[in-house]
Amino acid sequence: MHEGGAGVRELKAENEALRGQLASLIEQAENNYAIMMRHQAFDLEIVGAAGFQELVATIFRQLPVISDLDVVTLSLVDAGADIYTVMHKLGVDFEALPNLLFHEHAGALGHDLAQDAPKPLLGPHDPALHRMAFPQPPAGLASVALVPLLRNKRLLGSLNLGSRDPARFTPLLGTDFVEHMGSIIAICLENVISNEMLKYIGLTDALTGVYNRRYMDRRLVEEIGRARRQTYRVSCMYIDIDHFKQVNDVHGHGAGDEVLREVAARIKAELRMSDALGRFGGEEFVVLLIDADLDSASLVAGRIRAGVADQPFLLADGTMLSVSVSIGVATLDDFERDHAIEGVAQQLVAQADQALYEAKESGRNRVVAR
Numbered sequence: 001m002h003e004g005g006a007g008v009r010e011l012k013a014e015n016e017a018l019r020g021q022l023a024s025l026i027e028q029a030e031n032n033y034a035i036m037m038r039h040q041a042f043d044l045e046i047v048g049a050a051g052f053q054e055l056v057a058t059i060f061r062q063l064p065v066i067s068d069l070d071v072v073t074l075s076l077v078d079a080g081a082d083i084y085t086v087m088h089k090l091g092v093d094f095e096a097l098p099n100l101l102f103h104e105h106a107g108a109l110g111h112d113l114a115q116d117a118p119k120p121l122l123g124p125h126d127p128a129l130h131r132m133a134f135p136q137p138p139a140g141l142a143s144v145a146l147v148p149l150l151r152n153k154r155l156l157g158s159l160n161l162g163s164r165d166p167a168r169f170t171p172l173l174g175t176d177f178v179e180h181m182g183s184i185i186a187i188c189l190e191n192v193i194s195n196e197m198l199k200y201i202g203l204t205d206a207l208t209g210v211y212n213r214r215y216m217d218r219r220l221v222e223e224i225g226r227a228r229r230q231t232y233r234v235s236c237m238y239i240d241i242d243h244f245k246q247v248n249d250v251h252g253h254g255a256g257d258e259v260l261r262e263v264a265a266r267i268k269a270e271l272r273m274s275d276a277l278g279r280f281g282g283e284e285f286v287v288l289l290i291d292a293d294l295d296s297a298s299l300v301a302g303r304i305r306a307g308v309a310d311q312p313f314l315l316a317d318g319t320m321l322s323v324s325v326s327i328g329v330a331t332l333d334d335f336e337r338d339h340a341i342e343g344v345a346q347q348l349v350a351q352a353d354q355a356l357y358e359a360k361e362s363g364r365n366r367v368v369a370r
Contacts, residue, residue, distance in 0.1 A: 038066040043184050052192045053092045056100055059185065063161075071138050071162040073099040076189075077106050077155060083193060086200045088273065089211075091222075101135070108132050109158050110146065118148040118155065120178050122169040125162065133160040142166040147178045149186035156186055205279040207257055208264035216278035216286055220345040223276075223290060224332060228341075235297035235331040237287040238352035239267065239304070242324045242364040244283035255315050259323055266307045270300055286349065294331040294369055301327045301367045309365055324365035328355025331369075 042062050049055035056074060063072045078084055084094075084102050094100065103109060109132065112121055125134070125141045133146055143166050147159040159182055163169060203215035211219070220236075227234045241247075241263055248256040260283065267277055267285060276288040287304075289297050309324040330351035332344065351370060359368040 039181070042066055046185065046188045049188060049192060052087050052090075052196050053097070055188055055192050056097055059159075060097065060099055067161070068163075069161050070141065070164050071099070071134060071160075073101060073133055073160040073162075074157065075101045075103055075109055075133060075160060076157040077104075077109070078102040079104055086197060089276075090196055090200060098136075101132070103132070103157075106155050109148075109155070113146060113148050113155070113158055117153070118150075120148065120175040120182070121146040122173055122175065122178075123171050124166065130160075133158065134162060137162065138164070140164040143169040145169040145178055147182040149182055149189060151186050151190045156189055159185055208261050208279050210264050210268070210285070211276060211278035213278060213280050213286075216276065216280070216288065217345070219276050219278075220288060220349070221341050223288060224341050224345055224348070227290075227332065232291040233293045233331055233333065234348070235289040235292045235294060235329060236348050236352040237285075237289070237297065237301050237304075238280075238328040238330075238349065238356040239285040239287065239325050240327075240356055240360065241283040242326055242360075247321070247323075251315065251319065251321070255317075255319070255321070258315055259313060259321070262313050263308060263323065263325065267304050270303045270307060286352070292331075294329065294333075297329050297331060298367060298369045301329050301369070305365065305367055326356055326359040326364045327367045328352045328357070328359055329367060329369040330355055 042058075045062065046055055046058050049058055059074060060072055063069065076083060081102065081104075088094065106113070110121070110129070112118060122145045123143065125137065125144045127137065130137075130144055130146075134141065134144070141162050142164050143162070145161040147161065149156040149159060159178075161169070161178070203211055205212045223234050241259065244256065244259070247259055260279075264277065264279065264285065267287065271277060271287065272290075274290045276290075278286050278288075280286050287300075289300065292300070305325055305327055309322075313321045313323050315321055328351075330348055332348050355368040355370045358370070359366050362368070
């Protein structure tokens with residue numbers, strides 16, 4: 001009887017233990033399912049991102065939450081700063097993306113990631129070794145995972161994950177999950193970068209590489225709207241190459257193309273990155289100066305005029321050619337909030353065009369501001 005009672009107690013204890021194990025397994029399965037669903041939702045959100053900024057902002061906003069991370073950074077290989085330049089020109093706000101890092105060469109990501117067919121690197125945080133991936137690491141950062149972003153064996157960059165938990169990322173952990181995450185993010189990055197590049201090409205002038213009229217019309221409306229909200233000045237320059245028809249007639253259209261490219265380059269040399277330069281067709285260019293009053297814009301216009309006129313152009317056939325430009329300048333002082341922004345934008349360009357006409361009429365190679 002005594003032995004029977006002990007057996008029953010052992011059986012009950014065993015059943016309790018099994019129920020506990022089963023409850024633990026169910027809880028773990030539910031947690032895993034919840035994690036999987038969060039990551040599936042994350043995958044769908046980044047796949048549906050409409051542009052570069054939306055994609056990167058989603059990664060930085062969502063990934064630390066769904067993966068319980070203390071820091072996430074994204075390193076991109078950007079030889080020649082092509083990606084950065086195009087994204088900036090398309091209006092990406094990099095100040096809102098402080099954990100987005102650009103590197104000239106893949107070697108900056110680390111020797112192991114720069115090799116052929118790199119694998120994720122998991123292990124303890126080393127401030128010296130990981131300073132490029134985490135230039136401003138959070139206090140107590142203990143373990144990290146550097147996940148290569150690969151597309152067709154080409155290294156786009158790395159997704160860098162950090163945790164204050166030293167056991168979170170160790171060399172013994174499997175990497176299938178982070179590799180899957182990296183592959184999804186790499187596909188999305190390649191797609192949005194390609195789409196943004198195509199968009200940029202569609203908004204630029206093929207001959208000079210500056211913006212085309214379509215872009216400038218859109219940008220002018222955007223900047224006037226922003227200027228209304230933030231109360232700063234917007235100025236416009238209308239620039240025309242003097243006697244350009246003679247260049248084509250005497251030296252040929254090839255020489256005319258050379259002059260157009262060089263004039264565009266000399267104008268750009270006097271502008272800030274926040275300004276915008278567009279070709280409006282033929283030999284006409286328009287410059288949009290952000291946060292610049294009439295006096296400031298006139299000074300820039302004067303530098304552009306001198307920069308073109310004071311140094312002769314050297315053509316491909318060795319010919320030295322003197323070129324000058326006439327410039328009209330106008331500033332939006334009264335935002336006329338009751339009027340549609342599109343109409344205000346057209347009026348600003350028209351005022352600069354009228355000032356250009358006056359510069360032409362008064363002898364060319366000069367600046368007129370109104």
